[in-house]
Amino acid sequence: MKINLQSALKNEFGFDSFRPGQETILKNLFSHKNTLAILPTGGGKTLLYQMYGALSRQRVMIVSPLISLMQDQVSRLQYLGSKRVVALTSALDYQEKAVILKHLNQYQFIYASPEMLANEQVLRQIKSLNIGLFVIDEAHCISEWGPDFRPDYLNLGKVRHALGNPLTLMMTATATKTVRQDIIDHLDLESTSVEQIVLPVNRPNIFLSAKILSGQQEKDQTLIDLVRQLHGPGIIYFSSKSKAEQAAVTLSSQTDRRVMAYHGGMDTQQRFHIQQQFMDGNLDIVCATSAFGMGIDKDDIRFVIHYHLPANIQSYVQEIGRCGRDQQPGLAILLYEPNDRYLQMNLIDNTIPDRNLLQYLYQHPKALTNEDQFRVIKYYYDHGYSFDQATAVFDHSRERRLSELTAMVRYVYHDGCRRDELLKYFDETLSEDQKNSAFCCDHDIDFWGHWQNFNDKYLKQSEKSVEYRPQSWHEVIDKLFLLKN
Amino acid sequence: MELSILLLIFGSSEQFRRVKAIKNTLRGRRTVSNLYWALQYDMLDFVDSLHGTGFGEDEVAVKQLKVHGLADTDDNFQFKLTAKGADQQEKYLSRLLPLKYLALGSRYDVAKFMRRFSFAVQIVSEFSYTNNKYYPQSINYFEDQLLKRWFVQTKHTDLPAQFHQLLNGFLNGLANDELANLFVQSLVGHGFSGLTADQIATQAHSDVTVVNLEWLQTYGVLLERVLKLPNDNPFKMLTVGLEKPIIAQSAKETFEMFVHQENGSLNTIAQKRRVKLTTVYEHLLEAAIMLPVTKFPYKALIQPESKRHLEASHPVNVGSWTFEAAKQEIPDLSFFEFRLFQIYRSKSADEN
Structure with a gap:
């Protein structure tokens, strides 16, 4: 199949150029090569399979781990112009699921959670379709040694065979060599038959900085000072919903910026309004939990501030990657006070079952439901792990998370180049001539002494934020509907 | 939604009202008890009008009303608006459109x-x-x-x-x-x-x-x-598909069977419908509460003897008459007949 990818990109999707790696991956797919792609956040993963589907006119099946992520991806695909999209998730009720399964052949892009694919009825229906491309998003979830292990992902090798071994695209933002090999092995593919495309994690247009503060009061005041002055749209990340809400109220009243909170506890319509306002430039800042930003492509975000410490460097890199997508300068700030470490440690304690809970569940296996919190325990129980073996697995998991947290804290206290420290985690190094010391991190320049100058020099006010906004109902309906006459 | 505001809107300064009954009426919990209190509070038009809405805790809402001097409360989560509460109710009602536009939510989603x-x-x-x-x-x-x-x-x-x-x-x-x-x-x-x-x-x-x-x-x-x-x-x-039934489907089927069989035996209906006899009672009570008084065959369901006794014994406020009190006057009385009579009297008073 001879396809001019550049002109298809322009004509069908309206983009002038590919993002790094996209063209090579597409060429691989059109040469029918199974591909493992390590693309950074915002690297344009969706476009890959959307374009393959559109140009080959084949059906694409995408496996994705989280309902919220899938919903964002469905929106994103619809946003990019594909309308025959459906998601098979546990959020569907019985009737919805039955109707969708009956009419599955009407859809070109089918998203499914790995648990759905473990259901025989679902798999039978999918087998009756011709799947041209099998996509595994967040493929690192397949690795028992990765931070987001999802037992249901282990089933995907069998699913792939059941579907007649279609062309397979495995994607993730970050994966070490071990995890990459795990992905290939679990999908029952030969290493030699898989093309690996690994893109650099480094984002040279994002300036890295962190500040250690004496306590929460000082941190709050620093946040207010920053928000008052920093130009452009920004995101502030929090680990807790209530703190995100509280900060949104404080920042709205103490600065002249338009600030709203956004988190998973809010109703869908409310979240949609806030997302749209931010996209349209009617909001300057969103105080968010990690639920915000996964499916959103807003390219003029100028800064990302972390009010709380993220769980690991991988999450941090993903979250700061949401600024500066337009390739203009962006700023990443991490605010830290010593107690923040304990907040994360509590989160670890709350997500990993302790010995007592594990013992109780092993003695009362009926309590092991498919709820998220028990899913992993159920996997080990069902696979014949003894109590001691399971305990060892979770102890190991806790230790790993603690060591990831330690690496995150080390990043905060690091007194060398922050970029080197971040990239080290991904086995990536930069040579001296690849670095721009004038725009790298707060180790190379006295950022905290002159951040206002940095702000004026690099962070440009977005044009969108000064757009006209209709006020009265007459103006609103005139704006909403562009009439022919 | 904040329950305390809804309690102010649907509260009364003359009658103690049950917090739970108001909440359950608005969110459409169609138990006979809830529907009965909705009838007593003149809230039948609002059954299910706020379906799917989250409300706060009853306790918090009641406490809030009390602390702000908006309502008097008793130990059974009942409340009555104070003069200040009635003023606040008036403020809300004058700000909102007539409540009939909220009641539309009871008939349409x-x-x-x-x-x-x-x-x-x-x-x-x-x-x-x-x-x-x-x-x-x-x-x-x-x-x-x-x-x-x-x-x-x-x-x-x-x-x-x-x-x-x-x-x-x-x-x-x-x-x-x-x-x-x-x-x-x-x-x-x-x-x-x-x-x-x-x-x-x-x-x-x-x-x-x-x-x-x-x-x-x-x-x-x-x-x-x-x-x-x-x-x-x-x-x-x-x-399309926004219309809501006035009576729940199952209750409607029981009621229609009863009418069809020209007032046949309730036991037979229970067998045919494969439900308990008490469920048949509940379905018929729901129909009685929700339908206009002339559309429900009260005569066929309250024995003339019971009716005579009930007419002779009931207090002025029949709505708050308790079954225990009625039983003392009429020892053979069944709860079903008692409740039907209350519904009949309350609805007759309303519709006259």
């Missing part, structure tokens, strides 16, 4: 209509700018399909102009610019992202609950307008 209409506006707004690159609102599968079909079938009819005209007529008809401005903020479209209820409440120094009630009411007015349009009007399809 207004909240669903709101989501549908708002999504339809987004689709048509982007269509009018020939833009197909946008994030659509998140709505469930069936609603999504309905809107897709609707759009495909009607897009040739110059929808942007029709929407403009419909909204212009409707918003002018409200004759209240403040409310019309509030309504349009619920919409999203090309280059317009509306406001959340919190944002409006902050701007207008109002309560989020009041803003949400105002939205439901204005969408109620809009829905009434759309329902009156001819069947071939493109907006009519947006009202």
Whole structure:
């Protein structure tokens, strides 16, 4: 199949150029090569399979781990112009699921959670379709040694065979060599038959900085000072919903910026309004939990501030990657006070079952439901792990998370180049001539002494934020509907 | 929504009212007990009108009313509005549209209509700018399909102009610019992202609950307008499947069987319907509460002897007469007959 990818990109999707790696991956797919792609956040993963589907006119099946992520991806695909999209998730009720399964052949892009694919009825229906491309998003979830292990992902090798071994695209933002090999092995593919495309994690247009503060009061005041002055749209990340809400109220009243909170506890319509306002430039800042930003492509975000410490460097890199997508300068700030470490440690304690809970569940296996919190325990129980073996697995998991947290804290206290420290985690190094010391991190320049100058020099006010906004109902309906006459 | 505000709106300064009964009436828990109290509080028109809405804790709401001197409360989570509470109720009622526009939610799923209409506006707004690159609102599968079909079938009819005209007529008809401005903020479209209820409440120094009630009411007015349009009007399809039954389906079947069998034995109905006899009683009581007094065969279900005793013994306020008290007067009385009689008397008084 001879396809001019550049002109298809322009004509069908309206983009002038590919993002790094996209063209090579597409060429691989059109040469029918199974591909493992390590693309950074915002690297344009969706476009890959959307374009393959559109140009080959084949059906694409995408496996994705989280309902919220899938919903964002469905929106994103619809946003990019594909309308025959459906998601098979546990959020569907019985009737919805039955109707969708009956009419599955009407859809070109089918998203499914790995648990759905473990259901025989679902798999039978999918087998009756011709799947041209099998996509595994967040493929690192397949690795028992990765931070987001999802037992249901282990089933995907069998699913792939059941579907007649279609062309397979495995994607993730970050994966070490071990995890990459795990992905290939679990999908029952030969290493030699898989093309690996690994893109650099480094984002040279994002300036890295962190500040250690004496306590929460000082941190709050620093946040207010920053928000008052920093130009452009920004995101502030929090680990807790209530703190995100509280900060949104404080920042709205103490600065002249338009600030709203956004988190998973809010109703869908409310979240949609806030997302749209931010996209349209009617909001300057969103105080968010990690639920915000996964499916959103807003390219003029100028800064990302972390009010709380993220769980690991991988999450941090993903979250700061949401600024500066337009390739203009962006700023990443991490605010830290010593107690923040304990907040994360509590989160670890709350997500990993302790010995007592594990013992109780092993003695009362009926309590092991498919709820998220028990899913992993159920996997080990069902696979014949003894109590001691399971305990060892979770102890190991806790230790790993603690060591990831330690690496995150080390990043905060690091007194060398922050970029080197971040990239080290991904086995990536930069040579001296690849670095721009004038725009790298707060180790190379006295950022905290002159951040206002940095702000004026690099962070440009977005044009969108000064757009006209209709006020009265007459103006609103005139704006909403562009009439022919 | 904040329960304390709803309690103020639906409270009384003359009668102690049960917090749970008001909450359950609004969210459509159709137990005979809830429906009975809804009848006593003149709230039958509001059954299920706030279906699917989250409310706060009863305890917190009652405490709030008490602390602010808005209501007197007793140990059984009952409350009665104080003079200050009645004043506050008056303030809410004068701000809101007449409550009949909230009651519409009992007969039609207004909240669903709101989501549908708002999504339809987004689709048509982007269509009018020939833009197909946008994030659509998140709505469930069936609603999504309905809107897709609707759009495909009607897009040739110059929808942007029709929407403009419909909204212009409707918003002018409200004759209240403040409310019309509030309504349009619920919409999203090309280059317009509306406001959340919190944002409006902050701007207008109002309560989020009041803003949400105002939205439901204005969408109620809009829905009434759309329902009156001819069947071939493109907006009519947006009202498909919104109607709610007055009586729950199962109760309706029991009641119809009873009427069909010309007042046959309740035991036979229980067998045929494969339900317990007590369930048959509950279904018939639900029908009695929800139907006009003339449409329910009270005579066939209250024995003449019982009726005579009940008529002779009941207190002035038959609604708050307890079964225990009635039993002392009429030892053979069944709860079913007792409750039916109460319903009959309450409804006769209301409908006369």
